[in-house]
Amino acid sequence: MNDRYFHPESLMMSHGYKPALSEGAIKCPIFQTSTFVFNSAEEGKAFFEVAYGQREKQPNEELGLIYSRLNNPDLQILEERLCLWDEADECAVFESGMSAISTVMLEFLRPGDVILYSKPVYGGTDHFINKVLPQYGIQGHGFTNSQSEEEIVGGLKEKGWDEKVKLVYVETPANPTNALFDLDICRKVANRLSHSEKEVVVCVDNTYMGPLWQHPLKHGADLVVYSATKYIGGHSDLIAGAVLGKAPFMQRVRTLRTFLGNMAGPWTGWLLMRSLETLKVRMSKQAENTVQVADYLAKHPKVEKVYYLGHLEEDTDQYRTFKKQLSCAGAMLSFDIKGGEAEAFRFLNHLKLIKLAVSLGSTESLAEHPATMTHSDVSREDKESIGITEKLVRLSIGVEHPSDIIWDIEQALEHC
Structure with missing residues (x-):
């Protein structure tokens, strides 16, 4: 039994949760608390070092609880379970889909940079790219699913923007037309625009397919974003977002989330855990x-x-x-x-x-x-x-x- 491979839909009931730590409760309780007690000052110091990115977590080191803006059992267990579907290294849950999307863009883009994005995208994303980011000196360049790798790169070169691209953002299937984008092409474009001093990150909005029907990390993406309000929540009773992906990029996303303070609360985390079961x-x-x-x-x-x-x-x-x-x-x-x-x-x-x-x-x-x-x-x-x-x-x-x-x-x- 210990060697059995369980499917994600089976693990949604129990993965990451230890009933013995919660009075034997079969379901994870709602940890409605703002802060957590340290066993010692040394323990508190160690927890903060990892939380603030001052050092990497050691092998087999248990990341302790500090403060619900940094971590909370409901969020941590939820994030572990979400990782199973996409086979992601890490996950971070946010207060909304737009907070997840905007945090990724703010982390990987700086004034003077360009974001290469697929068209169409969700209206809120389009507004953030074309109305908000330009106020910070960040420009957007859109491409459609009819364009080839050469046409996409060529369009950037015509504007002199090929050296300025830092993030490729793809929504596929696209909202609302169901247009599909080939993620292999998007990865190739990102690789062509990268060099020793600049790594272009590929982020995919997978909201339309949910965690079930498409897994962008297997097709070259570095990060995946979701409006967890949609299929993950699935009951029109909460607002949430999620970012999943490779550890080096997720560490940056998590750190910015800590200081923007836009993580979801324990009640939302508990509701999302309930929804994952079905x-x-x-x-x-x-x-x-x-x-x-x-x-x-x-x-x-x-x-x-x-x-x-x-x-x-x-x-x-x-x-x-x-x-x-x-x-x-x-x-x-x-x-x-x-x-x-x-x-x-x-x-x-x-x-x-x-x-x-x-x-x-x-x-x-x-x-x-x-x-x-x-x-x-x-x-x-x-x-x-x-x-x-x-x-x-x-x-x-x-x-x-x-x-x-x-x-x-x-x-x-x-x-x-």
Whole structure:
């Protein structure tokens, strides 16, 4: 039994937790405390040395508890469990997905640097790259999934920015179009832009696939970010983010998190641990439902086009990327309704079961209008070039009975 390899979904129930340290409680309690008592002054000194990055943790050294801004049992156990899915060295949990994303960007970018990013990205990420970072002298250069390695590098060289790139940031599948980016190409670009005095880091937003269906660290990424609000949390009752990856980079992320103070609290950590126990069951059901919904939409006379990874044409670059990087088509889809904003709004306003709300990955199905909601701040030029039009509707499919979801879509389309 001791030699048995347990799958992540099995280890989500117990990994990293010792009941004997918590009065035998089968579930980890909520450690609702701000600070922790040291056994000695020497112990306190040793803990702080590691926490502040003054030295590396020694082999077999137990990292002690100091203060809940630095560490807390609920967060530590949660972070250990999240590492299992992506086979990451370390994980850091944040108060939101945007705090995870912004912390990574602030750690690896300095005034004068350039961030190379995929387009489209989530609207909040787009705003941070194009509206916030320039205020600190950091510029963004976007690329699409139709560009080759040579075209991406060439575009940077035309601006004289190839020596300035410090971070390659990729969101794949992209929100809201499901555009796929080949992570092998992204890694090659980063390697070409790196040299002995500059290492270009690759960070991937894997929120659309959750920890289950894509593992970017196996395809050249150094870091992975999640809005843990989505599939990891999965119940629309918390806000959180996570960064996972290789130890040297994670040490830097953790250190900045310590001083920005944007880690999640113990209550959020406890809720996320609860959610991880059903992650695979929930996501599997959502994916099964999405196949039926996508097939229905593809045949509907009032639907112009469906953006769903399960409908990719074979013998295309997108299909080859899908087969290489993903194990499932996921539970997110978008579609172009025939018409424009008026028809899209009529559809959204007549939904009865599906909720009109932003976010995704939760147990309930959600619908929204990216052009005027989640991606409203994206530039008009970018919206037009990457297909975020007035006729685009985004759906996050939940765990309801698929026939009920389809009935709701059908009756709402009748009003368009």
